[in-house]
Amino acid sequence: MQSEIPQLQVITAISEAECEDFVSQLLFSQGWSIIYRALDMTSLIKNLEARNGALRTVVIYKSDLLDFSREKLDSLANSKVTHICLDNVETNSHKLMTYIRGQLRLPLIFESHNIEKSAANPISRNEPNPITLKPCIITVTGTVGAPGRSSIALNIANLLSFESEVDIYDADIRAPALEYLLGRSRKNSEKLSLVNIATQERTNQIKIGEQSRISIVDLGALPPLEEVVNDRRWQAGFINRTLEETTTLIYLCKSNGLSLIRLEQFMTQFPVLLRNLPIIYLLNQSGNSREDRALANRFSKMSDGERAFILPVNERVNSELVEPGKRQNPFSKAISEIGRIAQENM
Numbered sequence: 001m002q003s004e005i006p007q008l009q010v011i012t013a014i015s016e017a018e019c020e021d022f023v024s025q026l027l028f029s030q031g032w033s034i035i036y037r038a039l040d041m042t043s044l045i046k047n048l049e050a051r052n053g054a055l056r057t058v059v060i061y062k063s064d065l066l067d068f069s070r071e072k073l074d075s076l077a078n079s080k081v082t083h084i085c086l087d088n089v090e091t092n093s094h095k096l097m098t099y100i101r102g103q104l105r106l107p108l109i110f111e112s113h114n115i116e117k118s119a120a121n122p123i124s125r126n127e128p129n130p131i132t133l134k135p136c137i138i139t140v141t142g143t144v145g146a147p148g149r150s151s152i153a154l155n156i157a158n159l160l161s162f163e164s165e166v167d168i169y170d171a172d173i174r175a176p177a178l179e180y181l182l183g184r185s186r187k188n189s190e191k192l193s194l195v196n197i198a199t200q201e202r203t204n205q206i207k208i209g210e211q212s213r214i215s216i217v218d219l220g221a222l223p224p225l226e227e228v229v230n231d232r233r234w235q236a237g238f239i240n241r242t243l244e245e246t247t248t249l250i251y252l253c254k255s256n257g258l259s260l261i262r263l264e265q266f267m268t269q270f271p272v273l274l275r276n277l278p279i280i281y282l283l284n285q286s287g288n289s290r291e292d293r294a295l296a297n298r299f300s301k302m303s304d305g306e307r308a309f310i311l312p313v314n315e316r317v318n319s320e321l322v323e324p325g326k327r328q329n330p331f332s333k334a335i336s337e338i339g340r341i342a343q344e345n346m
Helices: 017-029 041-051 068-073 093-120 149-160 178-185 227-229 232-244 257-273 292-304 330-344
Strands: 009-013 034-040 055-059 082-083 136-142 166-170 192-196 212-221 248-254 279-284 307-311
Touching: 009 017, 009 279, 017 034, 034 041, 041 055, 041 068, 055 093, 068 149, 068 227, 082 093, 136 149, 136 232, 136 279, 136 330, 149 178, 149 248, 149 330, 166 178, 178 192, 192 257, 212 232, 248 257, 248 330, 257 292, 279 292, 279 330, 307 330
Parallel strands: 009 034, 009 055, 055 082, 136 212, 136 248, 166 192, 166 212, 248 279, 279 307
Antiparallel strands: none
């Protein structure tokens, strides 16, 4: 079941590693966004001060935290921050979630009351409408072994940028390639902007989708999900936050047996460890041999009932980027359909 708490970001502050891992995995499975895991009181306070009440935040903590001080924690309380202590709660999935949701129920009722009050006093025609379009964040990831993630991300971004401003994020920290591919392509839309995460300051404040309505994220190869949810390093935190904000996930695998094994592992783990979101599965076809056809058939059976495409071979994928047009080759038609589906999930 997904989280019932909208626009909620979580900070954990639990010293006992086993308990913290259990709580974190439980919250991830419910669709909650854990943005920071504090190891001591000093790091917790610094993180809360830096956020300064920007977004609704819940601190889930235990008093076993190193140098814990309830007075310091209470001093940073405000209307957007809720503190939940788990000292007296059994480490049990049902009891933990019941208790946490119970602690958040009162603020939810308050917010619901404000919504009803606003509905009773509609905005006049002379006042600006505060409702904004939800950003479209399409994240491209997949297996290791260079299946073509950056090429697919760039082609989708270039296609969509002919209708709207698009930011494309190169978040493949280990092997960034988008700057090279953009320089190699013959024609890029003027509405397409590149953001290289590797050159940004590594803080928890990096947010996808703040500048443009449509953002494409080349996330690189996705590590095993059980590692992602337990890893406290910056890159794992960035992956978690990106997946939390993603409106459509595109998972790409190469046409070989090992990639399909990795795909099967992903399809097994994802519903358990992370929130539910629309996924498009892609097989990047590398040829037309008997083995390629057998792998394509296996991919089709694995992805039966899901949104899935087998991309035809295209030798010019990195230089002739997809654009809207009447005369499209099979690859361009597939990219156009993928872009259309991804935008429908906003």
